[in-house]
Structures are given as structure tokens and as C-alpha cells.
Amino acid sequence: MRTLPTRDDLRTWREFIETTEALRSALTTRLQHDTGLSPGDYAVLLALSEAPDHRMRSSDLAARIGWERSRLSHHLARMERRELIRREECATDSRGAEVVLAPPGADAFGAATVPHLRAVRELFVDALTPEQLAAAGEIAAALKAHLVR
Amino acid sequence: MRTLPTRDDLRTWREFIETTEALRSALTTRLQHDTGLSPGDYAVLLALSEAPDHRMRSSDLAARIGWERSRLSHHLARMERRELIRREECATDSRGAEVVLAPPGADAFGAATVPHLRAVRELFVDALTPEQLAAAGEIAAALKAHLVR
DNA sequence: TGCTGGTTGTTGACGCGTCAGTCAAGGAGG
């Protein structure tokens, strides 16, 4: 039977969780401001951009970006309303839907990628020394490994 | 003029951001499952528990937990529906509202704190070596300092 | 052929968060 975290552990935990949250939120704000896209939009558009013919089955797309089908379905409905993507019936499986990158979506994604990568550099990479960056990677790996346990 | 992040930087970034998100989500799920509270509920109840008389002006509460007043207002409405808190008119400033910890809220918070701290230890502290834990604190501090810049 | 069980994708309800108001109550200066 193990003890609870120490006061110091908790201070570190708070600092860590609050800062990563603030970082995520800053990135989101930046992406939104620079490009009008949410992180979800970006993930969808990235996957479609890399797909052959710029189209993908809905389930494959969900698996690709690690979302639940339902979440994707809701999100695609909103993106379709903004004409970033279209949904078409699938020829080979009539249950299925194909998600197609629409021209405004391709444009938006094209305009988004450089600013987004620049923001990642400025807010994350540049904030850390090379040693810290490496340590961050190891810490993430350790946390992840422990999570799936 | 600086360059974009390298492929390695991006791998680290992805790993870092996805893992911290997964960690946050695991903690949330755990808290929800063990105690029926969301992190927001927990933050509100914690602040009220520490307040004199278990009551606080709405704005002070918002400042304390770092929320927008509007967000707090919505959240309190939901918590009041569940009878975790009550809202009373403020005697000294008739614009104001006082948020009061209700008995079910106090009970829920009391039952939540140990499991929650245990989860923090299991999912965060225990996943890291003492050196990694220290490094995590420093990384968070560096990121935070860079954010406010 | 017809059942049966697993998939695909959508939907509705609801919690949560932000934003942009709204409105009442205080306070300062004329």
C-alpha cells in the first residue's frame, strides 16, 4: 500500500498539468486566429490531404486520427456546413460514406500548415533547451507506457 | 528568420501533446468513475471547502480557480441542479451572489480527494523516475515562462 | 434462401467552454 503524493509532487503535478493545458490552449488560439481552423479541423484536413485522391472512408479517417466515429460524424457535419469537406456515398459498401476534401478545405489547410508549425516551434521547441526537449520526449514516452499498462 | 521545427522536433511535440492529453483524459475518467465529479466540479468544491464558512463570492471563486465568470456561472447552474452547491444573494452588494457549499457537495468532495490524489500518484508520479519528475517540473516552468513572454 | 451477428455511420441528449451581449446595481463627478 503506497502513500499519497507529497506536497512537492503535487506542486510539480499542478505546474505540469496546468502548463500543458495552457500550451494546448495557446496553440489552439493561435491556429484559430491565423487560419480559422480548430485543431480538429486541422487533423481532418491533414489526413485528407495525405490520402490518395483526397478522399477517405469515414471509419478509416476516424481510425487514422484516433477519434470515435460519432465524434467524427458530428465534426464532419460542421465542416460540411462550412464547405471544407463533402460527404459522398461509397460505391462498394452502401453503408459507407466517403469524405472528400473540398477546395476551400484544401486552401485553408494549405494556408494553415506553415503558421501552425511556426507556432509549435515558437511555443514549444524554442521554449526548451535541447536537453529539455529530449527529456520532454522521454517523459512523454514514460507516461504513455505507464498509461497503457 | 528562424526555420520550422525538424521532423524530430515534431515527433517529440506530437508525443508530448498527445500524451499529456491522454493523461488528462485518464485522470478525468478516473475522477468521474470514482466520485461522479468532473475536474471542474472538483476545483469548485476544493475552493469552497477551503473558504471561510464554505461560502464565496462568485467573482472571487472565479478568480481563485482561474475561470471566466461566465464559465463559472454556467457550471454553477449545473452544480446547483445537482444540489452540490447553492447560490444566495449577497447581503453587502446586491449585485453579488454567494456560492455556498451544500452538504451533498461537501460529502462528494470528501469522498473524492483521496482517490483523486491516489490517481495522480499512480498515473503521474509513479510513471516517472525522481529525475524525470524534477525535469518535468523544470520543463513546465520553462514552457510557462515562455508563454507569458 | 433466410437468420444472425457484427459493421458503418448517424442521431439525440447532455455536459462543458467561449463569446458576445444584457441588465441591474454601484460609484464618481457635475
Next chain:
DNA sequence: CCTCCTTGACTGACGCGTCAACAACCAGCA
């Protein structure tokens, strides 16, 4: 007292996420 500005809190609209339920469909098998 009256105007003007600020403050405290709430609200409505909307984006986002999860969950549970569902219809339509496919595939394998009796």
C-alpha cells in the same frame, strides 16, 4: 439628483465531446 462608466452575474447561441441507441447493411452459415 442625474449622467456616465464600471462591475457582478446571467443568458443564448454555438462549437465541441461522449454516450447510448439506431437503421441500414454486409457476411457467414444453416
